[in-house]
Amino acid sequence: MNHILNLFNYWVFVLLLMIGFYAVIARDNLVKKLLGLSIFQAAVFLLFISMGKVSGGTAPIVLDGDWDAIFSNPLPQVLILTAIVVGISTLALGLAIVVRIKEAYGRISDVDAPERRSGPP
Amino acid sequence: MNLVPHLPALQVVLPLLVAPILVLLRDARLCWLAALATSVTGLCIAIAITGQVLDGETLRYAMGGWAEPHGIGLRVDELSTVLLLVVNGASTLALLGGRASLLEQVGEPRQNLLFAAWLLAVAGLSGILVSADAFNIFVFMEISSLASYILIAGGPSRRALPAVFKYLIAGTVGATFYLIGVGMVFMMTGTLNISDMELRLAEVGDTNVIIVAAGFITIGLALKAAVFPLHAWMPNAYAFSPHIVTAFIAACSTKVALYVLLRMDFFVFQKNLVNHEWQFAFVLMPLAAFGILFGSIAAVFEQNIKRALAFSSLAQIGYILLGASLITVAGFNAAVLHLFNHALAKGALFLAVAGIGMRFAHLRLDEVRGAGRRMPWTLTAFAVAGLSLVGIPGTAGFVSKWALILAVLDRGGLGVALLVLIIVSSLLAVVYVGRIVEALWFGEPAGKDQAVREAPPMMLVATWIAVAANLWFGLDASLPGELAGRAAEDFLRHLP
Numbered sequence: 001m002n003h004i005l006n007l008f009n010y011w012v013f014v015l016l017l018m019i020g021f022y023a024v025i026a027r028d029n030l031v032k033k034l035l036g037l038s039i040f041q042a043a044v045f046l047l048f049i050s051m052g053k054v055s056g057g058t059a060p061i062v063l064d065g066d067w068d069a070i071f072s073n074p075l076p077q078v079l080i081l082t083a084i085v086v087g088i089s090t091l092a093l094g095l096a097i098v099v100r101i102k103e104a105y106g107r108i109s110d111v112d113a114p115e116r117r118s119g120p121p
Numbered sequence: 122m123n124l125v126p127h128l129p130a131l132q133v134v135l136p137l138l139v140a141p142i143l144v145l146l147r148d149a150r151l152c153w154l155a156a157l158a159t160s161v162t163g164l165c166i167a168i169a170i171t172g173q174v175l176d177g178e179t180l181r182y183a184m185g186g187w188a189e190p191h192g193i194g195l196r197v198d199e200l201s202t203v204l205l206l207v208v209n210g211a212s213t214l215a216l217l218g219g220r221a222s223l224l225e226q227v228g229e230p231r232q233n234l235l236f237a238a239w240l241l242a243v244a245g246l247s248g249i250l251v252s253a254d255a256f257n258i259f260v261f262m263e264i265s266s267l268a269s270y271i272l273i274a275g276g277p278s279r280r281a282l283p284a285v286f287k288y289l290i291a292g293t294v295g296a297t298f299y300l301i302g303v304g305m306v307f308m309m310t311g312t313l314n315i316s317d318m319e320l321r322l323a324e325v326g327d328t329n330v331i332i333v334a335a336g337f338i339t340i341g342l343a344l345k346a347a348v349f350p351l352h353a354w355m356p357n358a359y360a361f362s363p364h365i366v367t368a369f370i371a372a373c374s375t376k377v378a379l380y381v382l383l384r385m386d387f388f389v390f391q392k393n394l395v396n397h398e399w400q401f402a403f404v405l406m407p408l409a410a411f412g413i414l415f416g417s418i419a420a421v422f423e424q425n426i427k428r429a430l431a432f433s434s435l436a437q438i439g440y441i442l443l444g445a446s447l448i449t450v451a452g453f454n455a456a457v458l459h460l461f462n463h464a465l466a467k468g469a470l471f472l473a474v475a476g477i478g479m480r481f482a483h484l485r486l487d488e489v490r491g492a493g494r495r496m497p498w499t500l501t502a503f504a505v506a507g508l509s510l511v512g513i514p515g516t517a518g519f520v521s522k523w524a525l526i527l528a529v530l531d532r533g534g535l536g537v538a539l540l541v542l543i544i545v546s547s548l549l550a551v552v553y554v555g556r557i558v559e560a561l562w563f564g565e566p567a568g569k570d571q572a573v574r575e576a577p578p579m580m581l582v583a584t585w586i587a588v589a590a591n592l593w594f595g596l597d598a599s600l601p602g603e604l605a606g607r608a609a610e611d612f613l614r615h616l617p
Contacts, residue, residue: 037290089267100274105279111286
């Protein structure tokens with residue numbers, strides 16, 4: 001039991017990762033695929049943030065000249081700040097492509113399937 | 122001010138700075154000139170760096186003066202320079218010949234955005250190659266991928282859109298897997314610097330976390346590099362993008378992902394995991410072999426010229442991986458040579474295809490029949506580059522295939538089986554290249570080809586420069602040979 005509680009964040013990471021991955025693989029609707037992709041990436045953000053946490057540690061800011069305070073590792077947080085930006089850009093670009101798919105095909109699911117029958121564009 | 126020590130940084134910074142300026146320019150011609158000038162400068166920087174690497178040791182650069190491992194470092198060695206030449210050379214040739222084709226396929230109002238995305242892709246790919254930091258590689262990978270998605274979706278074919286969506290999903294999943302792997306290594310070592318990771322992992326030893334991290338990184342990058350069977354995104358993404366974009370992307374993007382795969386595996390994991398060379402070879406060698414067979418067979422039966430060449434790329438990635446998974450100096454040498462030579466051959470082929478694409482709406486074999494009589498220069502270039510892809514003596518393709526065969530033969534019984542595989546797939550290459558050349562030269566024209574004439578002069582110049590490079594490096598392979606040989610020794614030094 002303790003084993004699960006101590007690693008709670010990492011179990012949530014695995015769960016979110018699989019939920020997101022399942023949506024990416026199993027859904028036909030392109031917007032749902034993108035939502036899955038976002039959950040998938042958010043899971044990785046959680047992994048990084050969890051590993052930087054030091055138990056009992058505060059935010060890595062020097063307060064009142066107290067240089068000896070225990071603080072969490074700021075580096076993973078900075079990395080994830082970058083990764084969040086990357087994730088947002090990917091999501092925005094993906095949604096823009098979905099809009100253009102909707103304009104070109106009139107639908108946002110099963111876009112691949114009927115094409116094999118209809119030959120060249 | 123002496124710029125020479127800053128060359129590795131300038132390689133990335135220059136296209137990164139010019140890209141947003143291009144967005145502000147309205148004149149399509151000016152945009153093209155600026156992008157071409159940037160790309161040529163990038164190529165000159167790459168050549169200068171190659172000269173320095175050939176002279177002596179690995180180039181290192183500390184961003185902002187903060188020393189590694191605490192600061193962010195750049196590191197350029199032989200393998201990086203080979204690919205820097207490929208990326209900047211492919212970009213330069215494609216831009217040089219591609220103005221008319223891009224105007225036609227993407228439209229004049231969007232030229233500034235197109236070239237901005239192009240330079241971002243160049244900056245991202247160059248950034249991956251010069252970076253010494255695993256997380257920066259992730260960021261540059263995403264910069265180059267996002268820019269490539271934009272480029273691929275820019276063409277007139279609506280089928281590019283589902284293809285690029287698939288690529289976006291596959292690319293993002295691959296990059297996220299890589300990020301998970303890097304996170305796990307970071308968790309165990311507290312560092313992101315690749316050289317530092319290797320040292321600190323020695324203290325951690327062979328633990329499950331590191332094996333899982335190696336798995337995530339290998340699979341994620343194999344997805345990005347379109348290693349069989351993770352290649353599903355590739356054929357359509359290559360086939361339906363603007364022709365000139367295909368020439369650029371096909372020559373370098375999957376190879377840069379392979380570079381990261383080799384860099385992480387050899388520099389970080391080989392020394393620190395027990396028997397990792399066998400884990401590496403057991404996973405990747407069968408995939409490489411199946412990829413070679415499947416790609417060659419699929420290319421033989423494909424009707425669309427660009428899709429056929431895309432499947433051929435799948436087989437060629439298999440050759441590169443096969444060489445690397447032999448885990449011998451000769452094998453790695455052959456892999457690096459093939460990275461370089463395949464980029465030359467495929468780049469030239471796709472440039473010739475772009476020339477054909479300017480005169481025909483569809484690139485299906487039955488529609489371009491007999492085109493060779495109307496555009497002999499383009500089609501001769503296609504045929505010569507095709508010979509290089511097959512590996513006929515006197516062309517660049519032969520040099521690396523011969524090196525691969527020699528490396529494979531060192532492996533005894535397994536080597537004979539692999540030799541048979543290489544010969545079968547080369548014969549299949551003769552079939553699929555021959556089939557296209559035969560249709561183009563000897564087929565009866567489909568009729569309404571009165572408008573068909575030679576490709577524009579700039580396109581011919583770019584195509585023939587690429588073809589000439591194939592012949593030059595086929596006759597005198599000393600430059601790539603020297604770099605590949607030293608890269609192989611450098612990488613194999615990391616074995617336990």
